[in-house]
Amino acid sequence: MTTSPLLPAGGRRIAFVGKGGSGKTTTIAHVLAHLAKQGVPAVGMDADKPGDEEDGSLYVWASAVDIGAPVYPAPALPRIADEAQRLTPPHGLGLLDTGAWERREGSPHLAVLSAVDLVVLCLPPTRMEMERAGSVLGALEHLRSVGAHAPRLVVLQTLVNASARSAGTTREALEGAGFTVLSTVVPRNDAHDGYAQAFGRAPRLVPGSPMDLLTAELLAVVAG
Ligand SMILES: Nc1ncnc2c1ncn2[C@@H]1O[C@H](COP(=O)(O)OP(=O)(O)OP(=O)(O)O)[C@@H](O)[C@H]1O
Ligand SMILES: [Mg+2]
DSSP states (O other): OOOOOOOOTTOEEEEEEOSTTSSHHHHHHHHHHHHHHTTOOEEEEEOSOTTOOOTTOHHHHHHHSOOSSOEEOOOOGGGHHHHHHHHSOTTOEEEEEOOSOOOSTTOTHHHHHTTOSEEEEEEOSSHHHHHHHHHHHHHHHHHHHTTOOOOEEEEEEOSBOTTOSHHHHHHHHHHHTTOOBOSOOOBOOOSTTSGGGOTTSOOOOOTTSHHHHHHHHHHHHHHO
16 A cells, blocks of 8 residues: 655645546546545545536536545535635545636636646647647636636646557647646546446546556645
8 A cells, every 4th residue: 555645734625627528527536536545535526617417527426426535516606715625624635626628707717726726637638639728827827917826737638549649749748838747647448347437436446557646646746
């Protein structure tokens, strides 16, 4: 068993953002399950607009099966930061799931960004997807310019096709542009017991798997 770095008493909060279908919810569910296995106290929070009863949310997943950590539905927008802080266990992690990235008036994303210590941008490595990174950066820049709390940003490559070279090319381009790209990538896995079929089931805990390594890497990033 690995020893996890100790998080501060107030814990840390991480938001996962990215376009629709970029693997945010699947990734968070697995990371929560791996955190529980490692004995790191954690909670999940749906930060999508309250009332959105779309299938496929983290809250719906956790209502169907025990994923190892409690998951809370989205609070009203103005309360996201307070609620995230209140629900995060001492020395633990709060993981905030969000809907498809949008940056318009009334979208929850600016509120979510100001509620967390770290933003994980889930990015399938294609040229088109990279342009979205600019929009997230713009939002962080906006928070800074109005004097609000602006979290760190790291990029997580998701839905990575094992046979394609695009993950390496994308990493080089992003790092060249000054982004931090996590060394773990989440591969596309369409197998019958793979990530594509995971929704609504207990996440599989495979030692040394991408989700296991990602959990350790995220802990190291927020502890440091
Ligand atoms: N690594 C993966 N390999 C294969 N399929 C995946 C993987 N990650 C997610 N999927 C599938 O892709 C679809 C979208 O995944 P998911 O719901 O996690 O994305 P999301 O970013 O949370 O989407 P939304 O923005 O709609 O909330 C789902 O059908 C899921 O099962
Ligand atoms: Mg989702």
